[in-house]
Amino acid sequence: MKNGIKKIITHPYTALFCRIVLGGIFICASWDKILNPEQFAGTVENYLILPTESVNLFAIILPWLELICGIFLISGLFTGGTTLVIIFMMTGFLIALSSVLIRGIDTSCGCFSSNGTHSINILFLVRDTILFACALQVFFYDRQILSLDTFMKRSNNLY
Amino acid sequence: MMKKKVLEAIGIFFFSVVLALIINHFRPDGLPLFRTASSLRSVLSENEAEGGVVSGRFLLAKIGQPGVAILDACSPKDFREGHVPGAKNIPYGELSGESAKQLTQLPCDTQIITYCYGIECSSAEELALLLEEMGYKDVRVFTGGWEEWTENKMPVEKE
Numbered sequence: 001m002k003n004g005i006k007k008i009i010t011h012p013y014t015a016l017f018c019r020i021v022l023g024g025i026f027i028c029a030s031w032d033k034i035l036n037p038e039q040f041a042g043t044v045e046n047y048l049i050l051p052t053e054s055v056n057l058f059a060i061i062l063p064w065l066e067l068i069c070g071i072f073l074i075s076g077l078f079t080g081g082t083t084l085v086i087i088f089m090m091t092g093f094l095i096a097l098s099s100v101l102i103r104g105i106d107t108s109c110g111c112f113s114s115n116g117t118h119s120i121n122i123l124f125l126v127r128d129t130i131l132f133a134c135a136l137q138v139f140f141y142d143r144q145i146l147s148l149d150t151f152m153k154r155s156n157n158l159y
Numbered sequence: 160m161m162k163k164k165v166l167e168a169i170g171i172f173f174f175s176v177v178l179a180l181i182i183n184h185f186r187p188d189g190l191p192l193f194r195t196a197s198s199l200r201s202v203l204s205e206n207e208a209e210g211g212v213v214s215g216r217f218l219l220a221k222i223g224q225p226g227v228a229i230l231d232a233c234s235p236k237d238f239r240e241g242h243v244p245g246a247k248n249i250p251y252g253e254l255s256g257e258s259a260k261q262l263t264q265l266p267c268d269t270q271i272i273t274y275c276y277g278i279e280c281s282s283a284e285e286l287a288l289l290l291e292e293m294g295y296k297d298v299r300v301f302t303g304g305w306e307e308w309t310e311n312k313m314p315v316e317k318e
Contacts, residue, residue, distance in 0.1 A: 037183070037190050045194075045219065046314045048244060052220055056190045064179035068171060080160075081167020088168075105244055106315035 012143035018134040019073050019142060022086065025131065026070030032113040033063035043110030048103075049096055065089070073138075076147020083139040090132040097125050211287070211299045215311055218243065218272055218301045222314075228265055232275040232282035233305060243274065243308060244316040251275070251282040251289075262293070270297040277306030 008014060033040040041059035044050060050058055065085065072082040093111070097120055100107065106119050111128075144150045183189040221227045222245050229246040231238050238248040247261060265271065271290055275282040287298045301308075309315065 053193050056194045057192055060183045061176050061179045065175040068175045078167040080164035081171050084164050084168040085171050104317045
């Protein structure tokens with residue numbers, strides 16, 4: 001039983017599944033923020049974590065970083081590096097959400113839309129922890145199935 | 160192997176930063192890179208012109224700043240249910256020994272911002288007048304109050 005679970009967790013196809021799901025989630029998460037940067041900057045400001053000066057810069061860069069990571073993950077391009085960036089981002093998101101919950105601040109997440117209506121609660125932390133675990137799974141067990149990395153390696157070997 | 164992943168991650172990060180900044184520069188609704196300098200100054204001068212009345216955005220920028228006190232003139236029960244992060248409860252209608260003592264503990268050069276339920280509530284203005292009579296030079300009122308604060312989905316602290 002224990003071996004069976006371990007086999008599923010470490011299986012390359014599980015990594016492929018996590019890679020595509022994570023990639024899709026990151027692309028979806030970036031879209032509304034890219035379309036409404038001012039609203040997203042307002043949401044970031046409401047977390048009361050970043051100095052006001054740096055809020056805009058963060059709101060400009062983060063959605064594009066999410067989009068690029070999402071596209072690279074789905075296409076399997078630079079998977080190792082992309083997953084490392086996602087692990088760093090997820091760590092940051094988990095710290096930010098925990099900090100908001102600990103301080104008792106009632107604000108919207110802004111995770112998938114620039115102007116969400118749901119206040120942050122413990123379920124957001126659970127969701128991000130699952131995504132963080134998916135990122136770790138891809139980082140350690142991805143064997144580059146259906147990926148541009150493999151395609152590029154094969155092309156290089158041919159010539 | 161790990162070194163390659165780290166280099167890829169750094170490359171992806173810088174690529175995203177450059178792409179985000181270029182696109183932000185050319186899009187019509189692009190954000191200024193740094194939030195405070197221009198926006199906060201304009202809010203400050205606007206507030207001075209309006210004679211001590213401040214906006215929610217101004218109040219948000221003042222949260223956690225040294226030398227600033229935010230006073231909530233709502234009832235203790237409503238204060239416990241939610242208030243501006245870092246605010247102190249001074250219920251004007253029930254100004255008693257403990258609340259009055261808290262008031263006198265504020266240094267004279269403190270910038271004080273008061274608020275209550277909303278535009279129709281006069282407690283914040285009455286509290287501000289009292290504070291001015293007590294000798295505080297920089298007293299301002301957030302007239303939009305709790306109603307405007309929550310309507311704009313600003314951060315909320317609960318007890």
